[in-house]
Amino acid sequence: MSDEQQRGDNGSGSPASDDFPGKESGDRWTDGPEVAPQAKQQPLTGAQSEGVKSGGAKGDDAETLRERQRLAQLEMMDRWVGGVLTEQRRTRRWKLFFRLLLLAIVLTSVTAMLYRVFFAEPTASLPTQRHLALVEVHGVITSDSPANAERIIKGLNRAWSSRSAAAIVLHIDSPGGSPVQSQRIYAEIMRLRDQGDKPIIAVIEDIGASGAYYIASAADSIVASRASLVGSIGVIYAGFGFQEAINQIGVERRVMTAGENKAFLDPFQPLDDDVAQFWQGVLTQTHQQFIDDVKAGRGERLSDSPELFSGLVWSGEQALELGLVDELASLEQVARAQVGEADWENYTPSLDPFERLTRRFTQTAAEVLGLQRTQAPLRFQAQ
Structure with missing residues (x-):
């Protein structure tokens, strides 16, 4: 073979550079030995090995393996997101279940309350055998307390209309309260008493004083325990005078009225003799209204003690001697005397839970805002 052929072949079977136009000898991109088509494959790199482990083929290049790895990560992410969405759907279903359950409970309660108020007969479940009809007077007697005139009068009328009730019992445990509320209840008891259908008995527990005794005096008879507190026939007004204190701390009181005596009970103004006398x-x-009504209810049973209407409070034994009560006994003893056994039914209207909650919220809000509740300054209440 000639030298030209050897230069043209380069010992590798490839054409010489002179056979390619535009290519010069010594080009670094074309010079050098060719890689044989069946050259030995290089070992896999770390990434390629991981690719093979993750599902790639052994002959895949690095780019293919990276793509496979990215797809595997996306698949794993899809599974994680699917699990999170499944758990969120499960949580939402439980929340919806409990909300529907709470709504069902509320609707059931409201329906039962409305049925009891507007449709249910008050005495439908009461026994037909003879019993005592109980009406409770517990706590301070005010318009915004459980012992208010409207509730007690409603209970009295329900008890009075019961044919199986042998007697009506005013179950009293109260220190008194509002004169107006007490007078309303007193008047209703006297009205029922005049009808003469069944006896009305006032049973005093721990205390039946002031406005509570005002109510009891309208009953046909009054029963108390030996240690009960009875009496306190009087009227009270209590206040404070801060006129000196307000001057010492340097506060100016500003009150504007139309009428010279409109603010005569202002605690920051002095109480002069004319105002005190009025x-x-x-x-x-x-x-005097209290005294007259007690006398009308008790009649000649009262003693002529000068201290009877002085506002003093007595024990049950002392009250018996003064004619303020007729008998020393308990509620059970009264029931046995009237119906032969300790059997009674409570005719006091139940308290509306929603109304009680609303009233308590209103009172709390008024206290927080510094607003005063409207109430009479005079009290038939033991101190």
């Missing part, structure tokens, strides 16, 4: 006249007149 207010004492109001107390005396209200006290």
